[in-house]
Amino acid sequence: MGQKVEVLAPAGNLPSLRAAVDHGADAVYFGFRNATNARNFEGLNFSLNDAKAGIAYAHSHGVRANVVLNTFPQADDPSLWFQTVDETAALGADAIIIANLSLLDYCHAKHPQLPIHLSVQASASNAPAINFYQRHFDIARVILPRVLTVAEIRALKERTTVDLEVFAFGGLCVMAEGxxxxxxxxxxxxxxxxxxxxxxxxxxxxxxGERLRTRLGDILIADYGAHEEAAYPTICKGRFQANDQVYHVMEEPGSLNILEMLPEVIESGVVSLKIEGRQRTKSYVATVTRVLRQAVDSYYADPPGFRPKGKWLKELNAISEGTTHTLGTYEERWQ
Ligand code: SF4
Known part of the structure; x- marks a missing residue:
């Protein structure tokens, strides 16, 4: 058996980063408090000083720290994105996560010592695309878009030497990433x-009192009855009227959870299992990291005997969108 797969946890702030480290993450990832970060929610993310403290805390516990720079530079002033690449290199991060071609080019030329992970936002889901990025920018790893089956990941592994990272738990986007x-x-x-x-x-x-309505801007996203669990409103998971019926027209709320396919996913040859959720709470990070750590360790202790424990699924369902989970495209037949 090769190298043990990594548990990679999200951090939206320093307390979450510490929670991830304390609950068994092998690596953490976080972004800055600005537009370079695709989880740029108010009140979250890292200043330069937070990033220094977070990396120091991770490294003192033998945990790797990756910095995310996964949005696209704006046409009128892209300087913030290039400056953030330089700052990340100076911080001593273990890797930088990039999607945009100009930033990949800049980082590769100016900071060749800094490993580059190709962001999921780059939507590289086939070997020629991944190998293109490797040839031109020497990427060490690709974060695969959530559009592939396990069989496709296995086939991809045969056609590239770039390390593969996949999502293991968290919210799903239904659109082509990025x-x-x-x-x-x-x-x-x-x-x-x-x-x-x-x-x-x-x-x-x-x-x-009787209904709970969620809106995004002026758009009604969902109208819930008294005993229904309300999801955070995103358009793709809204309940809309179509053909005289009101339902989740595009996607049901529900979190990706690969525990039921953990052996197949690990055996497909991926190096890292990523938890989505830098916008989520410290207790979410602690719970998912702890459960995934236990599940991965349990798999390696007895690969053929691995079964997801009911208590793991229950704990994860409690913090999933819509309190339910899905295997997403890992087992879906449609593309
Ligand atoms: S609207 Fe839905 S698919 Fe689009 S970015 Fe938001 S969560 Fe993802």
Missing amino acids: RCYLSSFATGVSPNIEGVCSPARAVRFENT
Whole structure:
């Protein structure tokens, strides 16, 4: 058996980073408090000093720290993105996560010692694309878009020497990664440029006593009854009227959770299992990291005997979107 797969945890702030480290992460990832970060939510993320402290805390516990720079430089002034590459290199991060070609080119030329992980936002889901990025920018790892089956990941592994990272748990985007403008349609900002889908300032929860309505900008996203669990409003998971029926027209709320396919995913040859959720709480980070750590260790202790424990699924469902989970495209037959 090769190298043990990595548990990679999200951090939206220093307390979450410490929680990830303390609950068994092998590596953490975080971004800065600005538009270079596709989780640029108000009140979250890292200043330069936070980043220094976070990397020091991670390294003192033998944990790797990756910095995310995964939005696209704006045409009128791209300087913030290039400056952030330089700052990340100076911090001593273990890797930088980049999507944009100009930033890949800049980082590779100016900071060749800094390993580059190709962001999921680059949407590289086939071997020629991944190998192109390796040839030109020497990427060490690719974070695979959530559009592949396990069989496809296994086939990809045969055709590239770039390390593969996949999502193991968390929220799902239904759009081709890095190409969603739904939020921009409703609020004027999107994850691609400003790093936010459904920014909190555009979100409203209207409680009438009997109904709870969620809105994004002026758009009604869902209308819940008294005993229904309300999800954070994103357009792709809204309940809309179509053909005289009201339902989740594009996607049901639900979190990706690969525990039921953990052996297949590990055996496909990936090096890293990523937890989504830099916008989530410290307790979310602690819970998911702890459960995934236990599950991965349990797999390596007895690969053929691995079974996901009911208590793991229960704990993860409790913090999943819509309190339910899906295996996403890992087992889906449609593309
Ligand atoms: S609207 Fe949905 S698909 Fe688009 S970025 Fe937001 S979560 Fe992803």
